Amino acid sequence: MRRRLGIGFWLAVGWIGLVLFAALLADVLPLARYDETLAGPPQSGPSLAHPLGTDGLGRDVLSRIVHGARVSLGVGVGAVLLGLLVGAPLGVLAGYRRKTADTVIMAVNDVAQAFPALVFALAVVAFAGASLRNVLIVLGVLGVPSWVRLIRGATLSFADREFVLAARVLGTRDRRILWREIVPNVSVPAASYAFIGMAVVVVAEGSLAFLGLSVQAPTPTWGGLINEGRTLMETAPHVVLAPSFVMFLTVLSFNLVGDRLRSLSDVRESGLEPVRQVALTPLPVPEHEVRDTLLQAEQLRCHFVTPRGVVKAVDGVSFTLERGRTLAVVGESGSGKSMLIRSILGLLPGTAVRGGKVYLSGDDLTARTPAEMRSVLGPRLGTVFQDPMTALNPVRTIGTQVTEPLRVHLGMGGKEARAEAIRLLASVGIPDPVRVLGRYPHQLSGGMRQRVTIAMALSCGPDVLFADEPTTALDVTIQDQVLRLLHQLREERDMAVVLVSHDLSVVARWADEVIVMYAGKVVERGPAAEVFARPRMPYTEALLQAAPRLTDPVHHRLREIPGRPPDLVDLPAGCAFLPRCPYAQERCGREAPPLVANGGHPYACWYPRSSDGTDRLVEGVESGGR
Ligand SMILES: Nc1ncnc2c1ncn2[C@@H]1O[C@H](COP(=O)(O)OP(=O)(O)OP(=O)(O)O)[C@@H](O)[C@H]1O
Numbered sequence: 001m002r003r004r005l006g007i008g009f010w011l012a013v014g015w016i017g018l019v020l021f022a023a024l025l026a027d028v029l030p031l032a033r034y035d036e037t038l039a040g041p042p043q044s045g046p047s048l049a050h051p052l053g054t055d056g057l058g059r060d061v062l063s064r065i066v067h068g069a070r071v072s073l074g075v076g077v078g079a080v081l082l083g084l085l086v087g088a089p090l091g092v093l094a095g096y097r098r099k100t101a102d103t104v105i106m107a108v109n110d111v112a113q114a115f116p117a118l119v120f121a122l123a124v125v126a127f128a129g130a131s132l133r134n135v136l137i138v139l140g141v142l143g144v145p146s147w148v149r150l151i152r153g154a155t156l157s158f159a160d161r162e163f164v165l166a167a168r169v170l171g172t173r174d175r176r177i178l179w180r181e182i183v184p185n186v187s188v189p190a191a192s193y194a195f196i197g198m199a200v201v202v203v204a205e206g207s208l209a210f211l212g213l214s215v216q217a218p219t220p221t222w223g224g225l226i227n228e229g230r231t232l233m234e235t236a237p238h239v240v241l242a243p244s245f246v247m248f249l250t251v252l253s254f255n256l257v258g259d260r261l262r263s264l265s266d267v268r269e270s271g272l273e274p275v276r277q278v279a280l281t282p283l284p285v286p287e288h289e290v291r292d293t294l295l296q297a298e299q300l301r302c303h304f305v306t307p308r309g310v311v312k313a314v315d316g317v318s319f320t321l322e323r324g325r326t327l328a329v330v331g332e333s334g335s336g337k338s339m340l341i342r343s344i345l346g347l348l349p350g351t352a353v354r355g356g357k358v359y360l361s362g363d364d365l366t367a368r369t370p371a372e373m374r375s376v377l378g379p380r381l382g383t384v385f386q387d388p389m390t391a392l393n394p395v396r397t398i399g400t401q402v403t404e405p406l407r408v409h410l411g412m413g414g415k416e417a418r419a420e421a422i423r424l425l426a427s428v429g430i431p432d433p434v435r436v437l438g439r440y441p442h443q444l445s446g447g448m449r450q451r452v453t454i455a456m457a458l459s460c461g462p463d464v465l466f467a468d469e470p471t472t473a474l475d476v477t478i479q480d481q482v483l484r485l486l487h488q489l490r491e492e493r494d495m496a497v498v499l500v501s502h503d504l505s506v507v508a509r510w511a512d513e514v515i516v517m518y519a520g521k522v523v524e525r526g527p528a529a530e531v532f533a534r535p536r537m538p539y540t541e542a543l544l545q546a547a548p549r550l551t552d553p554v555h556h557r558l559r560e561i562p563g564r565p566p567d568l569v570d571l572p573a574g575c576a577f578l579p580r581c582p583y584a585q586e587r588c589g590r591e592a593p594p595l596v597a598n599g600g601h602p603y604a605c606w607y608p609r610s611s612d613g614t615d616r617l618v619e620g621v622e623s624g625g626r
Pocket of ligand 1: 304306311313332334335336340349351502568
């Protein structure tokens, strides 16, 4: 957390703390009186007695800045609190209740936001006078519409989340949901906006003071000090520069703190972004040989630095893949399948550290910068994601989305790209592709949407197609069509396919090779038919026993794998599967088994299942049945 916030954040917090401290203790600090004229020679520069010099009336500039901080910060804090106290409940109400409450609140809010701020300030000062309280009220009220918008937006984004729905299903009262589920989540962006809001108010107060609409002399305010010093710019520039600089630093600090707090709660900053190798300490790469193969992964690792410790999501995965072959990656949820794919593609969350090497036809992809990777992603590596609805932009037509990679990567003109898009859509079995080009994703069925994403992934003719659970979001009949299509396209285009799936019947049917992952490591690897017919690692055996088989004539009982996958932050010293393994012995707790091949395919187990299949329940998982 400390590292993520950065040194700038802590310097900003320190500065704000210092200004607050000085403002609060202004009366007891050993400073000259802020209104004492001729405390020193007028317009004199910095000296020991007056560290920031004196102004045109010989008043101590430092003392005036410190006392001015009281007004500027006081107005900042007060106005933000006022805006928050009025705006937040309205925002929550609009976002949670929606319908009439939302319409009315937002309509009034829009009108309030459109009202000219300066006219409002002038009107209040003209009628009620330029006092600290009135300035605070003016700036607080002016901030309310922004608070309503912010809090409404945050409430809307949380109101439909699964945890709120779960609370509703349990019959929880609205008030309780608001306090327990919504308010704690909304308070994070609110805190960040409060700091940014304070910066805005400090500047606004300065501007009002500059116009003579804020607290009147002799009470100093930062804006007022700048206004006074303006006339001495040529003879005594320090009089205007000192308060300007203090105000600048304070506003900058508020913005910085607010921005860092926002980034902590911003999901976009934990989303996909190219691996930032320079900013993170890379993991060491062991010696290895670069092979003459299409795709090679060598000791690939993906670790996350989290407040709890290092999550080893992928830990030393190696494999090779040839053209015309399908490699399946299987394992339970959280075993590292998706992170393995993302590590290959170089698209990882910002907190990830990648290690190891990836070679595409001998070309080291891990040595490429994110910008250089862009020429590989699409043209050489294509990806099909799990949920086509989220993979497609809902507000753009299929035509604009399918033609985009053709125009960007292949430099096609509008007409040519359209013709190619029609050909691509037809090749993935979309009937009437011309009509589909003008449609939006929501106007297509799930199966059609997935065909569109496959067409997009294939548009630049990739060498390797990654399909991360491509059929999970589809119903069973469509699943088979999509997998058949992927297989057919692989044959036609002589590509390689990396298929991530937790469905072993899918893998057994369509994959040539398989790697079984457990807790970020490969625990078994080999030809799919062989691994499924004769699994050596008890985990693979357990996965098979837990997998339903539609072709099974007799409905045999599925065996659940007992226990839970281990905590990736705190992996045991020995075999990670030990607590769940029925065959574990003393050695398994002492030493982690390496991935070795004893005359067959490689597996990581000290006490493997027998290779002739006599001691287990493996009922001929069908392979090659395509
Ligand atoms: N941003 C992150 N920060 C910390 N840990 C993460 C992050 N993203 C993923 N992980 C962890 O990495 C591990 C592997 O995640 P991954 O998504 O690769 O699993 P998976 O096998 O694909 O699971 P699933 O089948 O559910 O998609 C998980 O334990 C997950 O909690």
